[in-house]
Amino acid sequence: MSVLVEVGDLVKTYGSGDAETRVLKGLDLVLEEGDLAALLGPSGSGKSTLLTILGTLMQPTSGRHSMLGEDLTRAGDAALTEFRNRHIGFVFQFHHLLPDFTALENVIFPTAIAQGRETAGARARGEDLLERVGLADRMDFRATQLSGGQKQRVAIARALMNQPELVLADEPTGNLDRESASQVMALIAEINQQEQTTFLISTHDEKIAAACRRQIKVVDGKTVSD
Amino acid sequence: MLYAIKIAWRYLTASKAQTGLLVAGVATGVFVFIFMSALIGGLAVYLVQQTVGDISHVTLEAPSRDAGLLLPEGVEAQLVQQKARGQRDTLRSAEAFLPAISAMAGVKAVSPQIVGNGFVIRGQSRAPVSVTGVEPDKVSAIADLQSRLIAGDTVLTNNAVLVGKSLAEDLGIGVGQVIRLQSDRNVERSLVIAGIFKVGVEALDARAAFVSTATARTLFALPQGLSRVEIKLDDLNQADEFAVRLAAETGLKATPWTQGNAQLLSGLRAQANSGNLIKGFALVTIVIGVASALLLSTYRRRPEIGIMRAFGAPRGFVVAVFVLQGTLIGLLGGLLGAGLGYLALSPFPLPENITSGSLPIDVRQGAYGLAIALTTIGAILASILPARAAARVDPVSVIGQ
Numbered sequence A: 001m002s003v004l005v006e007v008g009d010l011v012k013t014y015g016s017g018d019a020e021t022r023v024l025k026g027l028d029l030v031l032e033e034g035d036l037a038a039l040l041g042p043s044g045s046g047k048s049t050l051l052t053i054l055g056t057l058m059q060p061t062s063g064r065h066s067m068l069g070e071d072l073t074r075a076g077d078a079a080l081t082e083f084r085n086r087h088i089g090f091v092f093q094f095h096h097l098l099p100d101f102t103a104l105e106n107v108i109f110p111t112a113i114a115q116g117r118e119t120a121g122a123r124a125r126g127e128d129l130l131e132r133v134g135l136a137d138r139m140d141f142r143a144t145q146l147s148g149g150q151k152q153r154v155a156i157a158r159a160l161m162n163q164p165e166l167v168l169a170d171e172p173t174g175n176l177d178r179e180s181a182s183q184v185m186a187l188i189a190e191i192n193q194q195e196q197t198t199f200l201i202s203t204h205d206e207k208i209a210a211a212c213r214r215q216i217k218v219v220d221g222k223t224v225s226d
Numbered sequence B: 001m002l003y004a005i006k007i008a009w010r011y012l013t014a015s016k017a018q019t020g021l022l023v024a025g026v027a028t029g030v031f032v033f034i035f036m037s038a039l040i041g042g043l044a045v046y047l048v049q050q051t052v053g054d055i056s057h058v059t060l061e062a063p064s065r066d067a068g069l070l071l072p073e074g075v076e077a078q079l080v081q082q083k084a085r086g087q088r089d090t091l092r093s094a095e096a097f098l099p100a101i102s103a104m105a106g107v108k109a110v111s112p113q114i115v116g117n118g119f120v121i122r123g124q125s126r127a128p129v130s131v132t133g134v135e136p137d138k139v140s141a142i143a144d145l146q147s148r149l150i151a152g153d154t155v156l157t158n159n160a161v162l163v164g165k166s167l168a169e170d171l172g173i174g175v176g177q178v179i180r181l182q183s184d185r186n187v188e189r190s191l192v193i194a195g196i197f198k199v200g201v202e203a204l205d206a207r208a209a210f211v212s213t214a215t216a217r218t219l220f221a222l223p224q225g226l227s228r229v230e231i232k233l234d235d236l237n238q239a240d241e242f243a244v245r246l247a248a249e250t251g252l253k254a255t256p257w258t259q260g261n262a263q264l265l266s267g268l269r270a271q272a273n274s275g276n277l278i279k280g281f282a283l284v285t286i287v288i289g290v291a292s293a294l295l296l297s298t299y300r301r302r303p304e305i306g307i308m309r310a311f312g313a314p315r316g317f318v319v320a321v322f323v324l325q326g327t328l329i330g331l332l333g334g335l336l337g338a339g340l341g342y343l344a345l346s347p348f349p350l351p352e353n354i355t356s357g358s359l360p361i362d363v364r365q366g367a368y369g370l371a372i373a374l375t376t377i378g379a380i381l382a383s384i385l386p387a388r389a390a391a392r393v394d395p396v397s398v399i400g401q
Ligand SMILES: Nc1ncnc2c1ncn2[C@@H]1O[C@H](COP(=O)(O)OP(=O)(O)OP(=O)(O)O)[C@@H](O)[C@H]1O
Pocket: A014, A015, A021, A023, A041, A042, A043, A044, A045, A046, A047, A048, A049, A050
């Protein structure tokens, strides 16, 4: 197995002066290709902050961050945007689907952005993905016409659309009932198994954590156990 | 780009009522723009028509011959120049040019004339008149006397004269009656009133008499030559250029109608300027309306914009989505406003044929293309600020919500 993501001595402080909050205090973490890892830690420990940095949506205050051998702390906004599009998928606690678009249109969004239009090939892959998440009969429903669990499954399909190496999920089951939560987790495990996609999932749910092969704990701005 | 258009269109159609109102607002501004263009343009056509319709567009006269000054260089001299000479300026060579001038493109009519002053005498009454000798077949070439005739006809035989209504009333004469015409050369002729006209211009109606050139030659003792040549053009706006060309080609003095009508022209300019001001306000209103609507929309869609950015939409893509919305709104509002403007203005009669009292609106001068183009450009400019605000949305700030 080879290294996919590596962060070292990662520091993130919010604000400045008296209001300065040090959230990450020299955190180290390595994710291997094919990892299925849970990110644990008390509320406010910095899990979302770490995922945001790993997702290249925010730069760390200091420290190293590389993925697929590329040093991401030096890249500019345009390069990071393209990198995200190709290599990283997101699933958030709130589905964040585009409300005026259908399920299928939401799923193929990342590919349409890369290709400049919605190609037939992209549509075919989008339909495949929606079938796999069990929403073959909901493809042309507007995002607003879906249930919470259905929306979250659409969001997972969208995260997988461009076959990213890394999917970052921030409390993906936080808003779902037990039943839907375990369905979503089973789906993630299945995709990880079949496509070797690396998942890092922040969660407060012991069952979700137990379903992962790795458990990473953030305490006081550092990773403690693995 | 295709995908940005799709999203822009989806956003516009997602809230149909809001987009409809916005487009209607833009269309209203465009309508005002077109209405003002047609009104100001129509007024200009109408006023020029009223003023210039019955006068010469370019008049050829003999160049004023100033006495040549022969002085050795470096010598200073005081000079008194006598301007008014007893001798009359006549065009001796003009007749040779007439066929060539008539044949020039853009010339509608050419009327060689002999003019002078005199008195109409009827019993004890004497009325001063300016006498114009025209060729009998060109009576209506410059001022359309034929259509302004209220009695008699315009057949100018060698003892016929045409006078205006006011003059006829002052002297108490009618068609078929005889008057005596005495010229300032002291030649007197008895002439029969062939027709009476009413042009509506006091200078013509009260103080003008039209006779044939042959009659004028005897009255003013001018056996050959001409006093002036009046020329009417197809397009009176060409008069300035035409005069310059004629002067160069004939060596004569060519005066365009614009020279004697500076007040009219500056009035028209002032009118056009105030029209432009109103049109400018209409455009500014459009720009502000589109900008505020789009700014509101970027604010409402902040979470979505953040998500698009997270999934790899470049800033330029977000800018394109919002600028395209502005473009579509401008284009739709422009087309709608222009279409409605055309439909609303078409029933108005053209200013050339209106009866006095009604609005001189010229549907041809609605400047539809310009209105659509300026509106679209304005809407694009208006969308730049909201689009840039949208592109600056930080995904991190909206994802947590
Ligand atoms: N934009 C910000 N400005 C200032 N402080 C922030 C900002 N974002 C997060 N923080 C602070 O950073 C700390 C870590 O926040 P973060 O959201 O990463 O925690 P978390 O581990 O995801 O918590 P939870 O489990 O509740 O989601 C918190 O104390 C929070 O107040």
